[in-house]
Amino acid sequence: REIGGFPYAPGASVGPDATARESSPVLEATLRHAVAQGEFRLAYQPIVDLRNHRTVGVEALIRWPRAPIGPDVFIPTAERIGLIRDITRQVCLLAARDRITQRIPGSIRLSINLSAADAETMETAALLSDLSLTLGDTALSVELTERCLLSPERCGPVIRAIRARGIQVHLDDFGTGYANLQSLVELALDGIKIDHRLTRCIDDSRAAREIVRHLGRMAGALGLSVTAEGVETEAQARWLSVLGIRRAQGWLFGRPCFIEDYPAARPLAQIAAPDAASGRLAPG
Ligand code: C2E
Ligand code: MG
Numbered sequence: 001r002e003i004g005g006f007p008y009a010p011g012a013s014v015g016p017d018a019t020a021r022e023s024s025p026v027l028e029a030t031l032r033h034a035v036a037q038g039e040f041r042l043a044y045q046p047i048v049d050l051r052n053h054r055t056v057g058v059e060a061l062i063r064w065p066r067a068p069i070g071p072d073v074f075i076p077t078a079e080r081i082g083l084i085r086d087i088t089r090q091v092c093l094l095a096a097r098d099r100i101t102q103r104i105p106g107s108i109r110l111s112i113n114l115s116a117a118d119a120e121t122m123e124t125a126a127l128l129s130d131l132s133l134t135l136g137d138t139a140l141s142v143e144l145t146e147r148c149l150l151s152p153e154r155c156g157p158v159i160r161a162i163r164a165r166g167i168q169v170h171l172d173d174f175g176t177g178y179a180n181l182q183s184l185v186e187l188a189l190d191g192i193k194i195d196h197r198l199t200r201c202i203d204d205s206r207a208a209r210e211i212v213r214h215l216g217r218m219a220g221a222l223g224l225s226v227t228a229e230g231v232e233t234e235a236q237a238r239w240l241s242v243l244g245i246r247r248a249q250g251w252l253f254g255r256p257c258f259i260e261d262y263p264a265a266r267p268l269a270q271i272a273a274p275d276a277a278s279g280r281l282a283p284g
């Protein structure tokens with residue numbers, strides 16, 4: 001069947017619960033074509049300072065406009081069939097282009113997600129190093145999920161090389177996996193991002209609040225910044241402030257959207273992304 005002109009394997013789920021296991025030969029072939037044709041785009045989502053709601057950074061999130069699936073589905077497939085390094089290169093170039101055309105001011109920290117395969121090769125460190133030269137004196141971060149860190153002996157040197165270029169390394173989806181306290185011991189990092197599944201619980205769960213409070217303290221003691229992901233409500237934002245968390249990201253402050261959909265006349269530093277009512281949104 002076809003969804004929006006995109007051939008998709010019968011039986012494959014395209015909803016939010018679709019997983020990499022539902023990958024198919026059709027998806028693989030279409031993905032290869034997309035990489036060859038450069039069909040990807042970046043959406044950007046603001047990261048704000050909770051004290052004044054100013055945008056301090058943006059996270060680049062890959063979008064595949066032709067396909068009705070998000071990166072949660074196609075990135076794992078790309079990893080499995082060996083396309084991720086090409087995709088990461090394209091993401092870096094797209095981000096650099098947006099940065100250079102001045103649409104993302106240098107004062108705004110730009111975050112790029114890396115995959116496990118990226119974190120294990122010095123080529124990625126070299127790529128980011130080139131990128132940081134191109135971008136000059138601008139704030140750049142990469143986000144790694146803890147899956148990247150399952151082999152610290154391979155990732156450690158890559159992470160050190162990235163940080164040696166002045167690029168920050170943040171651990172994504174923190175608090176939901178199995179290896180992350182260990183990785184804080186083994187690797188020098190700059191920050192952690194508290195997973196949205198934990199953020200979502202802080203309203204209702206005293207346990208979640210205590211965990212977030214202590215994660216914040218622990219991170220502070222280790223010199224790490226903390227960003228809470230997936231903040232959707234004012235109540236969650238208030239709790240995070242009370243719990244000592246300074247930085248947050250989520251639909252409350254701005255959905256991921258394409259760069260041209262940010263109001264052009266106002267500097268990005270002063271705005272959040274348009275909300276669902278006012279802007280054309282990138283999916284997700
Ligand atoms: P992530 O890096 O943890 O990104 C956060 C995800 O949460 C994004 O999903 C974002 O759209 C979504 N999100 C943001 N705010 C909210 C909110 O308030 N509520 C809810 N429910 N969700 C929110 P997205 O864009 O679908 O990306 C999913 C994952 O795919 C990312 O998780 C990241 O691991 C991966 N990914 C995205 N772009 C790239 C990329 O360029 N390269 C690589 N290697 N992975 C990427
Ligand atoms: Mg991320």
Ligand code: MG
Pocket residue numbers: 172173174193195196229
């Ligand atoms: Mg995350």
Ligand code: MG
Pocket residue numbers: 173
């Ligand atoms: Mg995630």
